[in-house]
Amino acid sequence: MEYLMAEPTAPDLLFNGLPGLIEVREIDANGGAKSRYFDGLAQFKAYTPPSDKNVYIGMFTRKKVKNEKVRGDKAGCQRTNVLWADYDNTTLNDVRRRIQTVRLPEPSVFVNSGNGIHAYWLLNSSAYEGVEDVLKAIATNTGADVKAAEIARVMRLPGTYNVKGSTPKRCQVIKQSDDRYPIELFQHLFGTSYSSSETIDELVTSKMACIRLIAKGVEKGKRNFALGKITAYTKQQGMSRKKAYGIVMSWNKNNKPMKPANELQDEFNRFWDSDYKYLGCKFTNPDLERINKELCPIGECEFHATQSVQILNDESASLLDNEFFKSTIYPQIKGLHIALYSIVATARTIDRSHLAELMKRHTKDKLFMNAIDELRKLGYIDIEKGNKSRGVAERLTVSAKSNYGRGYTPVSIILTKLYVAKELNDNQYKLLALLKSYSYGKSIVYPTIEKLAVKLGIAERSVTRLLVDLEQQLYIKRTYKPFDNGKTKLIIHLLF
Structure with missing residues (x-):
């Protein structure tokens, strides 16, 4: 039996620490419903659901009332550890797009219900007050089933079969994690109670x-x-x-x-x-x-491009495929290619229009369109075609080839923001990324001017001028180590 979250301890994620009874509702082909109530996780884990019925589970535990019938309506709801949304007749990619569009955090769990996708956000503490307002806000803003946005709702139990049609379809977990969020984050995002x-x-x-x-x-x-x-x-x-x-x-x-x-x-x-x-x-x-x-409302942060370079570090970085830095590739690409790939790599999947907005360019901008096409041809990104009639936008994703066994270089996302804001020019941005590729997690690199010139595809004197400019702007610091033969070794200290 593959219970929700599909792990041996999976039911704990939904019901651990909650008071009350766990409700499972079985509905036969004629619409007849039967509810079963389990007093705690041990009883629930011993349950074997029927294969010929639609089986659902309550997201809220139900109140235990001595000598009275347990109620499966709102009045009988006690506590929950999760928020949820029900998306009919759609795909995982489409649901992810809707969720990202309104800046919601990534759901902890995705379930293929047989005829759609269910999304679950695990909470870091159990809740009752304000849950329904948040559920309705999620459904309204992401196009989920509003009828499912109520606290008494039961959702299809993974591991069972959707037997509504002529061919039973398995309901199963397709993505899971133990990521947990405070309900206040959702309340803040939608203004439901803040x-x-x-x-x-x-x-x-x-x-x-x-x-x-x-x-x-x-x-x-x-x-x-x-x-x-x-x-x-x-x-x-x-x-x-x-x-x-x-x-x-x-x-x-x-x-x-x-x-x-x-x-x-x-x-x-x-x-x-x-x-x-x-x-x-x-x-x-x-x-x-x-x-x-x-404590991070995803997508609401306005990174200001003039932020002090001294506070930048790898903790806010996108991962750049090391193949970029080959002498056969790097001289031909522009800063625009790096910035585009950096943003796609950070988002993992993003609408073309959203990418253009972040790049401060029009979607039909020729340089923007060419850079996307060239990255696709190089195999670093994939393009998922949209469908205008269904309102599905074209999406860009990181390809399977990207970073395939070659390692990566962390490039600060704020360096990308500085480039987009034109605080860094094309060669400055490319040089900073290239210097980072030599660092291997350290703050000192030793590349020669000759090597940098070859990688950038520019003259050595141009590299020297770039280093002077970057040092004046406090991105780097140069020192020199003398040798007995009269020569010196250039040492570049990375300050970003």
Whole structure:
């Protein structure tokens, strides 16, 4: 039996820690329905569903009422660990496109229901209040079945068969993860329930979506992480220590619970006096990455292209196929090719129109169209044709060939933003990416001017001028190591 999430411990993801009964509803070919209630996970895991009936499971547990009939309606609903959406007669790619268009995070689980796709977002804590408002907002904004957006809803149980038609179709999990999200993230995104006891103008007007969300307060277990981000943000904005701490004290009033005043001051001073670099969007530490995901409203962040180069790092990077840097390829491609591939590689799949918007170009721009076609011919991206009559847009995706056993070079997504904003010209952007390819995770590289010139396809004197410009802009620093024979070795320190 392949239960939801398809793992031996899978039911725990849906029902672990929830009070109440688990409802399974069996519906026969004539529409006759029978509900079964399981008192806990152990009973549910022992259940063997029939193969000749449509079998559904309640997303909310049901209330246990002594000596009374259990109710399967709203009044009988108790708690849930998940949000969901039901998409009829469509494909996984189409559902992903709809979800990405409204900047929703990636669902934790996708299920092929037999006649459509079900999407599930696991919550980081159980919920009741506000769930139905969020479900309706998700359905309305992504074109899901609004009838399924109610808390008493039962969804088809994976591992069973959809027997509505003449040929039974298997309902099965097609993608799963243990990614969890706070319900407040969805409430914030759709404006269904988002308020705070104290509004902090310096934070809620930030271009960083995580800072705006954190401004409303966080729960215990996330306070230190959020405090570090706010401290780093206020410091980056040029605020004095006194003003920054005043903002932190105001923010602490929104936390549930508030952090003790002595701990707050000690932690603030520690973050202020240290080189705290957690303004990035990705973390190698799994605990920090988990919290960061929960506090990051996907797609709402307005990365400003003039952001200080000193805070850029590989934590906000797209992965560039190392084959790009071959001497037979790199001289022929432009910065536009790198930027296009960088954005597609970051998104994994993206509408052509959305890509053009991010590149600040018209979809019919000749250079833009040619660069896409050339990347396709080189085998780095694939194009999924759209269908205008069905309202399905053309999509660009990273190809299977890309990074096939060759390794990759992390290129900061903000470098790409700087290029798109014309803060970096074509050769500057290409040179920075090329220098990164030599670094292997280090901040010092030793390529010769001759080698850089060959890779870029330009004259050596042009490479030297580029290095001078990049050093003046604080992207790099050059030093030289003398040898006994009178020659010197160029050392390039990467500051990005």
